[in-house]
Amino acid sequence: MNSLSLITSCLTLGSTDPHPNVTPSVLYGLGWLYLILFAMNAVWTWKSYHRDCHFRLPEFLGGMGMPNAAVWAMYSIALLLVSVTHLTCASVPEALRWFVMPDFAKSAIDFVVADARRYFAVTTFGFIGMLLLRNWLAKPSVGWVLLNLSLLFLCVSLTDWDFRQIVGKPDNVPIVAMLFIVGFFTWLFFYRANENDRRSALGKGPIEAENNEKVLTWPDLVYTEMICMIAVTALLILWGIALQAPLEEPASAVKTPNPSKAPWYFLGLQEMLVYYDPWLAGVVFPSVILGGMMAIPYIDFNKLGNGYYTFNERKFAITTFMFGFLPLWVGMIILGTFLRGPNWNVFGIYEFWDVHKLEALNNVNLSEYFWYGIGQPLPMAPAGADFWTQAPYILLRELVGFVAIGVYLGVLPMVMAMTVFKKFFLRMGFLRFMVFSNLVLMMAALPLKMVLRWAVNLKYFIAIPEWFFNV
Amino acid sequence: MSVGDYIRDSQIWKSVFRHPAPYDRRNRVVVMLTNFFLHLHPVSIKQQGIALSYTWCMGGITFFLFLVETITGVLLMFYYRPTLEWAFNDILALRDVTTLGIMREIHRWGAHAMVITVWLHMYRVFLTGSYKPPREFNWVVGVILLKLTLLLSFTGYLLPWDQLAIWAITVGSNMARATPVLGHEGPGFQFLNLGGYDLITNASDARFLLLGSRFVGEETLNRFYILHCVAIPLAAAGLIAIHFWRVRKDGGISQPL
Numbered sequence: 001m002n003s004l005s006l007i008t009s010c011l012t013l014g015s016t017d018p019h020p021n022v023t024p025s026v027l028y029g030l031g032w033l034y035l036i037l038f039a040m041n042a043v044w045t046w047k048s049y050h051r052d053c054h055f056r057l058p059e060f061l062g063g064m065g066m067p068n069a070a071v072w073a074m075y076s077i078a079l080l081l082v083s084v085t086h087l088t089c090a091s092v093p094e095a096l097r098w099f100v101m102p103d104f105a106k107s108a109i110d111f112v113v114a115d116a117r118r119y120f121a122v123t124t125f126g127f128i129g130m131l132l133l134r135n136w137l138a139k140p141s142v143g144w145v146l147l148n149l150s151l152l153f154l155c156v157s158l159t160d161w162d163f164r165q166i167v168g169k170p171d172n173v174p175i176v177a178m179l180f181i182v183g184f185f186t187w188l189f190f191y192r193a194n195e196n197d198r199r200s201a202l203g204k205g206p207i208e209a210e211n212n213e214k215v216l217t218w219p220d221l222v223y224t225e226m227i228c229m230i231a232v233t234a235l236l237i238l239w240g241i242a243l244q245a246p247l248e249e250p251a252s253a254v255k256t257p258n259p260s261k262a263p264w265y266f267l268g269l270q271e272m273l274v275y276y277d278p279w280l281a282g283v284v285f286p287s288v289i290l291g292g293m294m295a296i297p298y299i300d301f302n303k304l305g306n307g308y309y310t311f312n313e314r315k316f317a318i319t320t321f322m323f324g325f326l327p328l329w330v331g332m333i334i335l336g337t338f339l340r341g342p343n344w345n346v347f348g349i350y351e352f353w354d355v356h357k358l359e360a361l362n363n364v365n366l367s368e369y370f371w372y373g374i375g376q377p378l379p380m381a382p383a384g385a386d387f388w389t390q391a392p393y394i395l396l397r398e399l400v401g402f403v404a405i406g407v408y409l410g411v412l413p414m415v416m417a418m419t420v421f422k423k424f425f426l427r428m429g430f431l432r433f434m435v436f437s438n439l440v441l442m443m444a445a446l447p448l449k450m451v452l453r454w455a456v457n458l459k460y461f462i463a464i465p466e467w468f469f470n471v
Numbered sequence: 472m473s474v475g476d477y478i479r480d481s482q483i484w485k486s487v488f489r490h491p492a493p494y495d496r497r498n499r500v501v502v503m504l505t506n507f508f509l510h511l512h513p514v515s516i517k518q519q520g521i522a523l524s525y526t527w528c529m530g531g532i533t534f535f536l537f538l539v540e541t542i543t544g545v546l547l548m549f550y551y552r553p554t555l556e557w558a559f560n561d562i563l564a565l566r567d568v569t570t571l572g573i574m575r576e577i578h579r580w581g582a583h584a585m586v587i588t589v590w591l592h593m594y595r596v597f598l599t600g601s602y603k604p605p606r607e608f609n610w611v612v613g614v615i616l617l618k619l620t621l622l623l624s625f626t627g628y629l630l631p632w633d634q635l636a637i638w639a640i641t642v643g644s645n646m647a648r649a650t651p652v653l654g655h656e657g658p659g660f661q662f663l664n665l666g667g668y669d670l671i672t673n674a675s676d677a678r679f680l681l682l683g684s685r686f687v688g689e690e691t692l693n694r695f696y697i698l699h700c701v702a703i704p705l706a707a708a709g710l711i712a713i714h715f716w717r718v719r720k721d722g723g724i725s726q727p728l
Contacts, residue, residue, distance in 0.1 A: 171635075174583040185527060185591055189598050192524065208525065209727040214515040218499045221512060221521045228528050229535050236539065236584070240576030247566060250559045251637040253686060262643045263628050265586050265621060270642065279657050282646025293614045296597075297607035305600040307725035309525075314600065321597050325590075387661075468649065469658035 019161040019352070022093040022100060026158065030099075031086030033155050037148070038079040044144060045072040068141075100159040101350070110348025116274075117454045119335055119346070120447070123327040130186075131319060134311065138190035146187075150180070160350045166338050167349075170246045175264055175337055182330055186322075192309040206308035258342045258355065267336025268329050274344070275449040277460075277470045285442070292439040296321075299436045301427045324443060363459035370400040394464055401462035405471060408445075413437035511715055513723060520724035525599070529592035533620075534711065536585040540623075543578040544700065546571070551630065553696035555689045558632035582624050589620045601725035609717040612710055619707045626699035629692065637687045640695070644687065647678035654678060 049069035057066050082099065089095045112118050136142060154176075157163045167176055196206040249255075262270045272281035304313040311318055341347040342355040371378050381393040395402070416437050417425035425433045452458040462471040478484055479492055493502040503514045519525060550569060551561045565572040593613065596602060602610035629640045652659040653676055660671040673685050683690030718724070 171583070174580070174587065178587045181587065181591065182594075185594065188524060188527075193598075206727050208519045210519075212517050212519045212726070215518050215521075216496070216499045217503050217512045217514060217516050218493050218509070220518075221516055222509065224521065224523065224528070225531055228532060232532055232535055232584075233539070236577045236581055237573075239580045240573045243576070243580070244566065245576045245579040246633075246635055247562055247631055248634040251632045251634060253637070253688075255634065257634055257638050260638045260642050263625055263639050265624065266643060269646075278646050278649035279651055279654070283650045283654075283657070290614060290618055293617075294611045297602040297604070297610050300603065303603070306603040306728055307599060307601060308727045309599060317600075318598065325594060464658075467658055467661070468656050 021161050022096070022159050024090045024093070026164070027086050027090040027093060027096055030155055030158060031083050031090065033151075033158075034079055034083035034086060037151055037155070038076055038083055041072060041076040041079060041148070045069055045076050048072050099156060101156045106160065106348075106350040110351050113339055114346055114348035114351055116335065116346050116450070119339065120327075120331075120450060123331040124447075127323060127327045131322075134190045135194055138187065138194045140191070143187045143191070147180075147184075150183070157349070162350050162352050165353075170243050171264060172337055173243060175333065178330070179334070182326070186326070189309060190311065193311040196308055196310045197312045200310070200312070206310065208308040259340060259344055261336065261340070264333060264337050267340075268332035271332040271336045271340075272446060275446065275453060277468075279468065280471065285446075288439070288442050292443070295435060295439065299428070299432060299439075301424075320440070320443075328443070328446065363453065363457045365460045365463040366401045366404065366458060367398050367463060369456075369458075371397070390466070394466060398462045398464055401460070401471065404461055409438055409441060412441060511719075513719065516723065517726050520726050526724065527591060527595045529588045529595055533585055533588045533592055536581050536588060537707070537711065539581045540578060540585065541704065543574045543581065544704075546574050547578060548700060553630065553692050555632070555692065558630065558692060562631045562633070578627075582627060585620060586624055589617050593617060599725060606717075606721045606725065609714060609721055612714045612717065616707060616710050616714060619703055619710065623699060623703050623707065626695040626703065629687070629695045630699065632692065640691070641687050644678055644681050647681050648673070648676055650677040 049067070051068075053068045054065045055068060057064055086096060086099070112122055130137060137146070154167075158167070166172065192207070196208075199206065261267060269281060269286055272285060275281070276285070300317055302314055302317060304310070305317075335346070338349060339346050341353040342357070345357050345359055347353055347357070367378065379393045379397045381390040413434055417433055421433070421437070424436070428436060449458070460470045462469065464470065472480075488502075489505050490501045491498050493499040500514050503509050503512055547565070550565060552558065562575065565575045596610065596613065625640075625643060629636045648654040648656045650657045652662060653671060654660060655669075655671050655673045655676040655678075657671075657676075660669065660676070663670040673679065679685065681691075681694070682688070683694045
């Protein structure tokens with residue numbers, strides 16, 4: 001091969017691009033993913049065939065009855081063809097250009113996720129939508145369609161170089177898996193809860209109370225445990241063979257990586273650091289989260305829903321807990337892992353991690369809003385004053401912040417007790433209600449500060465850097 | 472007489488298992504009572520209580536992963552030396568040359584999996600309302616175990632002594648210096664002083680206690696190694712025993728009342 005043709009072939013294969021979106025090995029790997037997707041849907045088609053469900057075609061297509069299985073069969077065959085195409089044509093990326101994420105979709109998705117405000121809005125409203133549409137979403141066919149859509153999204157997104165960098169990091173792979181697992185179990189919860197809620201509306205007991213004779217632990221339980229242990233062992237060995245545990249350069253105290261991230265399960269806490277100082281986000285709030293979780297059984301006075309799945313009988317408890325677990329905990333981990341890049345800026349999932357991306361930060365303290373608002377300078381102690389002379393000035397300066405926090409944690413619970421949570425207050429008694437309301441308010445403190453930061457650039461409610469006391 | 476029957480009829484077999492194989496109803500009851508490992512379980516159990524779609528098996532898998540982590544962890548301890556000179560090189564050797572170096576992969580992925588399964592176990596217990604009376608206290612024990620799982624994972628994160636390790640621990644442990652009163656950059660640290668001298672400095676605060684140093688260094692490696700391999704596993708094992716015992720004493724797997 002002469003040098004000219006070598007250069008031409010390099011150019012056509014795009015190997016001069018340091019960040020190639022599609023490479024033969026990526027396409028080949030995707031072929032196997034599509035094959036797995038095909039196998040899953042082939043099994044689903046088989047089950048659908050045996051369930052024998054039909055739907056009616058629209059009039060302009062003839063209006064005849066069609067088995068659902070026929071649609072799933074066509075979809076499965078399409079997946080098989082896509083898979084075979086990937087496995088056989090992997091070396092000709094141009095032939096597979098229809099199976100990559102189109103650029104307009106990438107920019108649309110990045111527009112939503114590359115901004116903490118929109119990301120938070122999407123996860124929160126998505127959560128509310130999930131609760132409202134729970135009856136529809138918990139149908140097996142809807143769940144299956146959603147699973148297929150998310151896997152297809154993953155497949156076509158993997159054709160993007162930047163997406164692969166962030167999702168394919170060995171330590172991030174379990175988080176991707178966790179998304180699917182948490183999604184599945186949330187779906188399973190609603191599936192079982194809806195069924196029990198329907199039964200309860202008909203005056204029947206929960207499904208867990210039916211066919212509930214005692215069986216012998218050997219074999220009924222020990223065999224399940226045995227199979228679980230074998231499955232987990234096999235999974236771990238396969239995972240260990242397929243994916244090497246990460247090992248970066250030897251530790252160096254002088255080379256700070258950018259971004260520096262805590263282990264992935266603490267990234268929700270690290271995300272709080274954007275809005276609250278370390279003493280709150282790193283010490284007080286984690287302690288409150290743990291203490292609050294331990295307090296749950298002593299706060300929840302609702303006797304219903306013990307030992308079976310239900311949503312309607314425990315609407316408040318489940319909504320609150322799920323909001324904490326899904327958008328606030330898992331959602332913030334996703335934000336911290338996949339979207340936070342250099343300088344802790346937010347990046348899109350298809351966006352290059354540019355160290356020089358700039359975001360203006362001009363945040364204002366509540367005290368500054370107050371004193372400048374009434375046309376006064378900030379109260380300041382004379383230069384060189386000692387601690388006891390300074391203290392009154394500082395407290396006066398931050399007075400409005402102290403009042404705001406006092407109202408939030410002290411007065412608001414009483415207002416809640418007299419209005420929306422009147423029933424709770426009567427059932428709980430004073431002490432229990434104060435603990436409950438303060439925990440709920442502290443949980444709301446994160447979204448509250450986020451919204452205030454985005455809406456009015458609020459930096460601190462109380463800003464006393466002199467004493468490391470910023471709230 | 473088949474070989475299997477011959478073995479089960481031998482004095483050795485009988486001395487270990489004390490009764491015939493659990494083929495019939497009587498021996499299926501007896502096996503649960505006489506076997507140390509099986510006696511964690513009751514002899515019989517409600518059918519719906521052990522349905523996989525009810526329990527998700529996440530608590531059981533978490534415990535199994537704890538055992539996997541213990542076994543692979545002990546094997547790794549034979550190779551790994553927690554010193555600045557050797558820590559990184561030993562992990563490198565585990566990756567490149569050591570027979571069964573895959574134990575490190577299993578250990579790390581098992582740790583990630585354990586964090587996820589313990590969350591899901593909590594999720595399931597909450598969603599079935601199983602923390603409600605009479606199981607309130609066992610939920611509290613469970614929350615502590617959740618915290619210990621995260622701490623186990625966190626302390627283990629440092630041991631490979633690569634860039635990923637020390638910077639993750641630096642970011643995580645920097646929080647400790649902002650501890651109210653006990654951190655040298657925390658609100659109220661000025662209250663602890665004697666005759667004008669601060670008792671809380673960067674060489675005596677909560678972060679120093681955690682790291683054994685003013686930065687993540689060799690003392691930290693030693694401290695995290697002991698926490699990871701001895702202190703936290705012992706605490707977790709004790710609490711797991713209590714957790715299981717209380718499951719039985721509080722009425723077994725939760726069921727509709």
